[in-house]
Amino acid sequence: MVAILFIEDDRPIRESLERALTQRGHVVTTAVDGLEGLRRAVEDSPDLVVLDLGLPDIDGNDLVRMLRAISDVPVIVATARDAEEDVVRSLDAGADDYLVKPFSADTLDARMRAVLRRARGGAADVPLVVGGLHIDRRAHEVTLDDVEVTLTRKEFELLEYLARNVGAVVSKRELLAEVWAQPFGGGERTVDVHLSWLRGKLGESANEPRYLHTVRGVGVRLIAPN
Ligand code: CA
Numbered sequence: 001m002v003a004i005l006f007i008e009d010d011r012p013i014r015e016s017l018e019r020a021l022t023q024r025g026h027v028v029t030t031a032v033d034g035l036e037g038l039r040r041a042v043e044d045s046p047d048l049v050v051l052d053l054g055l056p057d058i059d060g061n062d063l064v065r066m067l068r069a070i071s072d073v074p075v076i077v078a079t080a081r082d083a084e085e086d087v088v089r090s091l092d093a094g095a096d097d098y099l100v101k102p103f104s105a106d107t108l109d110a111r112m113r114a115v116l117r118r119a120r121g122g123a124a125d126v127p128l129v130v131g132g133l134h135i136d137r138r139a140h141e142v143t144l145d146d147v148e149v150t151l152t153r154k155e156f157e158l159l160e161y162l163a164r165n166v167g168a169v170v171s172k173r174e175l176l177a178e179v180w181a182q183p184f185g186g187g188e189r190t191v192d193v194h195l196s197w198l199r200g201k202l203g204e205s206a207n208e209p210r211y212l213h214t215v216r217g218v219g220v221r222l223i224a225p226n
Contacts, residue, residue, distance in 0.1 A: 001027060001178065002027070002047045002112060002116065003026070003027045003044065004021060004027070004028050004029070004046055004047065004049070004050060004112070005030075005031065005037065005041055005046035005048070005049045006018060006021075006030045006031070006049075006050045007031045007032075007034065007036075007055065008030065008031075008032070008050075008052040008078070009052060009056050011032075013052075013101070014030055014032070017108065018030055020105030021108070021109070024105070024109055025177050033055055033056050033057045034055045034060075034062075034063045037055075038063070038066055038067070041067055041070070041073065045071075045073075046073060047074075047116065048073065048115065048116060049076070050075075050076045050077075050112075051063060051064070051075065051076075052077075052078050052079070053077050053078070053079040053090065054080060061089050064077065064090060064093040064094050065093045065094060068094035074116060074118075075094065076095065076096060076099060076112065076115060077090045077095045077097075077098045077099070078099045078101055079098060079099070079100060080101045096118070097111050097115050099111060128160065130163050130166050130211065130222060130224050131223075131225055132144055132145040132146075132224075133163070133202075133224075134146075135159065135160055140153075142156065142159065149201050149202065150201070151201060152197075154179065154180075154194055155201065157179045158175065158194050158195070161175065161179050162212070162221075163222055166222055166223065167222075169219045169220070169221045170219050170220055170221065171218060172219055173188075175191050175219075176188070176190070195220060198212065199212055
C-alpha cells in the first residue's frame with residue numbers, strides 16, 4: 001500500500017487513475033492545481049507524488065522545485081509533452097521519473113514501485129536493530145543476540161518489513177500487499193504460516209512472544225522485549 005498524492009487538473013484522467021490506484025490497494029488523495037497540491041503534500045505527507053506538468057496555476061517543473069524545497073518525497077511527473085528537453089528539465093528540477101500521457105494504471109504502478117525501491121534503497125545500507133535483533137539488509141543476514149538466524153527470503157522480507165515499522169501494528173492485509181505484492185487480500189493464511197515459522201526461528205511462540213506480538217483482529221507488531 002502506497003499513499004499517493006495525485007495532482008492533475010484533467011478530471012477524467014484524475015478520476016480514472018484515482019479509481020484504478022485505489023483498486024490496487026493504494027490510498028489516493030487528489031489535488032486539482034499546484035497550490036492545493038503543495039498544501040496536501042504538507043498536510044498528508046504522502047509516500048509519493050504524481051503530478052501533471054500542465055497545471056492551471058503553477059508550471060509543473062516549478063512545482064517539483066517547490067516540493068523538493070520542503071520534502072524528499074519521490075515525485076513522478078506526467079506529461080503530454082514528450083519533448084526531450086521537457087523531460088530533462090523535470091528531472092533537473094528534482095523529479096524521480098516521468099510518464100508520457102496517455103499511460104495505463106499498470107505502467108504507473110510499476111514505475112511507482114521502482115521509484116519507491118530506489119528511494120528506500122539509500123536507507124537499506126543501514127542495518128535495522130530492534131533489541132537483540134540485528135538485520136543487515138545488504139548482506140541479507142539476521143542475528144539474534146549475536147547468533148545467526150537462517151531465514152528464507154520471504155521470512156527475511158517479512159521480518160525486515162516489520163522492523164522498518166517497529167512498534168506499529170501491521171495488518172495481515174498490509175503484509176500481503178507489501179511483502180507478497182498481493183494487495184487484494186485472501187492469503188492471510190500464508191502470512192500466519194510465515195509468521196509461525198519466523199517465530200520458531202526466533203525461538204518464541206504466539207503464546208509466549210518476545211519480539212512478535214499478535215494484536216488479535218488487527219495484525220502483528222514487532223517490538224523489543226523488555
Ligand atoms: Ca493538465
